[in-house]
Amino acid sequence: MNAKTKVVVAGGGTAGWLTAFSLVTRLGTLLDITLVESDQIGTVGVGEATIPTMRAFHSLIGIDEKEFMAATQATFKLGIQFDNWGQQGDSYFHSFGEIGQRSWMAEFHEFWMEAKAQGFGGNLQDYCLELKAAKANKFSTFVGKKPVNFAYHMNATDYAAYLRKKSESAGVKRVEGRIEQIQNDETGNISSLTLKGGEQVFGDVFIDCTGFRGLLIGDNLDVEYEDWSHWLAADSAIAVQTQAVEAPRPYTQSIAHSAGWQWRIPLQNRVGNGIVYSSQFLSEDEARQTLLANLTGQTITEPRTLRFKTGRRKKAWHKNCIAIGLASGFLEPLESTSIHLVTTAILRLMKLFPFGGNTTMLAEQFNRETQLELETIRDFVILHYHQTQRNDSPFWDHYRTMQVPDSLVHRMAMFRENGYAWPDDVSLFRVDSWVQVMMGQGLMPKQHHGAGRVLPVEGLKQQMMALRNMIDKSVAQMSEHGDFIQTYCPAQNGR
Ligand SMILES: Cc1cc2nc3c(=O)[nH]c(=O)nc-3n(C[C@H](O)[C@H](O)[C@H](O)COP(=O)(O)OP(=O)(O)OC[C@H]3O[C@@H](n4cnc5c(N)ncnc54)[C@H](O)[C@@H]3O)c2cc1C
Structure with a gap:
């Protein structure tokens, strides 16, 4: 029988424990896993904010939704509301x-644009169930069978803490201690x-x-960090927690x-709060004042400053x-993609795990896929x-006048000139995501596809009305978000 591969996970944050738990759950019979943390x-x-991919990942590693939500004070998230981004006073929603x-042949926004050209159609955001539910503070996991x-x-x-408990009971060894030195063999491993x-x-x-x-990838192995601050200038954040003063919004x-x-x-x-800023444009004191002046409840922690690149x-x-998690890179939290990137890195690692063979080729494949994924998300955040x-x-x-990556220049120009949008290369942000942000921030196409003109105008009008009515009816059937949580996954502790 082959001996088990010894895996050492250095670090016990979200990345460390999620990696350890995933490996022990899916490959535990082949691996001997130790996690070191301080x-x-x-x-x-x-x-603390995630995107829907987390649900599929959780089910793959056997995490029960209700148990996880009750253990982590969790609420549901149907999207992100962006205020003051296109212009001061604006508000739009990026819904899931x-x-x-x-x-x-054509995307819905193109039918909607035809409707607008004909003088009807209302607001694009009226055609999304999740969005309308979010605005009404409603939630259900299903509407009928949908x-x-x-x-x-x-x-x-x-x-x-939740992942640690599960990992340890599944066989991960935890070692408490500060890593002070790292040893390499003659090949550099x-x-x-x-x-x-x-x-x-x-x-x-x-x-x-x-x-x-x-510590390992940078300090020991000297892998360089590619700096993207010329595109994403934020380098600091201040985080603070406040009392909840209203029912949680979804x-x-x-x-x-x-x-x-x-x-x-x-x-x-x-409520978790924070301000993300660039020290080039705002001092720490000003950032703190801005944050504290815009909170809705009493603070319950001291504001804490974090620096990043x-x-x-x-x-x-x-x-x-x-490297998985922040050790491998960081964009910024605007679209809550960091934990998602932890999960995709874990999946990639499990598929390409170095059990033997040509591990250099496995590493190259891992690195290529990782780069493509990060660059795609980078463009979406820069937008x-x-x-x-x-x-x-x-x-x-x-930001308004800066040079952006060619891939983003092309995408924005195509939308502006033709109304055409497409999903990104890694299928993370769908057409609807790109359209919501582009239109939400004022990028309106000059043209749109002719598919909406194939139908008689009256037919288009009726179809659109039927869609809106169906959504309104569905939202009316959903529960209040806070009530849904109280029956589905009330928190186990008061922390
Ligand atoms: C301001 C901000 C907001 C964010 N918001 C979001 C969000 O809304 N959604 C999202 O998906 N992501 C967000 N992220 C990113 C998210 O926080 C991280 O991706 C996630 O927490 C994973 O972090 P990590 O485990 O890689 O690192 P960490 O949480 O920093 O964990 C590092 C671990 O390494 C250990 N360690 C370090 N040095 C040593 C040593 N010498 N010896 C032993 N142990 C050591 C530490 O003890 C710790 O256990 C945000 C990040 C920032 C900075």
């Missing part, structure tokens, strides 16, 4: 739902970690989940300010080390900053 150092402590009904598309807001600390106090942890494969520090709020933006993430028992490791997998009419501050002037 209570003294702690985790980044933010990362489908907007209207597409045909094989599944609702949703994600979660959750307490990050509770989530790591990592052979062991030495902890404060001298204990050594040996392994065959090392997963770097040490957060922004990137969506995240993203509120743009004159130099940065603020998140509001409602959990069952409290947007970008990515040029190789997330190098030698026998795979929010760049497609704006705001000219009230040097911050917005910078």
Whole structure:
């Protein structure tokens, strides 16, 4: 019988514990997994909004939705409301739902544009169930037989603790201690970690989940970090928690300010808040004042500043080390994609796991896929900053006038000229996502596909009305979000 491959996970935040739990659940009979973490150092402590892909990932690794939600103070998330992004006073929604009904030839927004040209059709956002439910504070997992598309807001600390408990009972060994030294063999592979106090942890494969520090991939293996701050200038955040003063909304709020933006993430028992800004345009004091002046409840924690650099490791997998989570790169939290990237990295690792063979080729494939994925998300995030009419501050002037990647220039021009939008290369952001953000921030097409003109005008009108009526009826049947949570997944602790 072959000996088990020894996997050492360095770091016990969301990335570390999610990796350890996934590996033990799906490949546990082949692997011997140890996780090293330091209570003294702690985790980044933010990362509380997710996207719907998390649900499929959870079911793959056997996480029960109700149990997870009850353990993490979780609420449901149907999308993100963006305030003041296109212009001050604006508000639009990026919802997880489908907007209207597409045909094989044309997207729904193109039918809607034809309707507008004919003088009817209302608001594009009226054709999305998830969006209308969110605005009405309603929620259900299904409407009739139709599944609702949703994600979660959750307490990050509770989530790591929940995964730790499950991992340990499934056989992951946890070692408490600060990694102080890293040893390499003659080929450059990592052979062991030495902890404060001298204990050594040996392994065959090392997963770097040490957060922004990137102790193994960066400090030890010297893999360069590609800096994207010329596109995404934010380099700081201040996070603070507040008391809940209203029933939790089933969506995240993203509120743009004159130099940065603020998140509001409602959990069952409290609200997570923070401001993301660039130190080039705003001082820490000003950022803190802006955040504190725009909270809705009493603070229950001290504001905490975090520093980061947007970008990515040029190789997330190098030698026998795979970086997952913040150690592998960070965009910024605007579209809550970081935990999603942890899950896709884990899936990729499981598919390409180095059981033997040519591991250099496995690493190259891993790195290629990782790069493509990050670049796609990068373009989507940049779009929010760049497609704006705001000219009230040097911050917005910078973003409005900056050079953006060619891939994004092309996408925006195609939409502006022809109304054509397509899903991205990694199928993360659907056509509806791109359309909601582009139109939501004022990028309106000059033209649209002729499919809407194939129907008689009266036929188009009736179809659109029927869609809207069906959505309104469905929303009326849904529960209040807070009531749904109380019966489905009430929190286990009051934290
Ligand atoms: C401001 C901000 C907001 C965010 N919001 C979102 C969001 O809404 N949605 C989302 O998906 N993501 C978000 N993220 C990203 C998200 O927080 C992370 O992707 C996620 O928490 C994973 O972090 P991590 O596990 O990689 O790192 P960390 O949580 O930093 O964990 C690092 C681990 O490494 C350990 N460690 C480090 N050094 C040593 C050492 N020397 N010895 C031993 N152990 C060590 C630490 O103790 C810790 O356990 C946000 C990030 C920031 C900065």
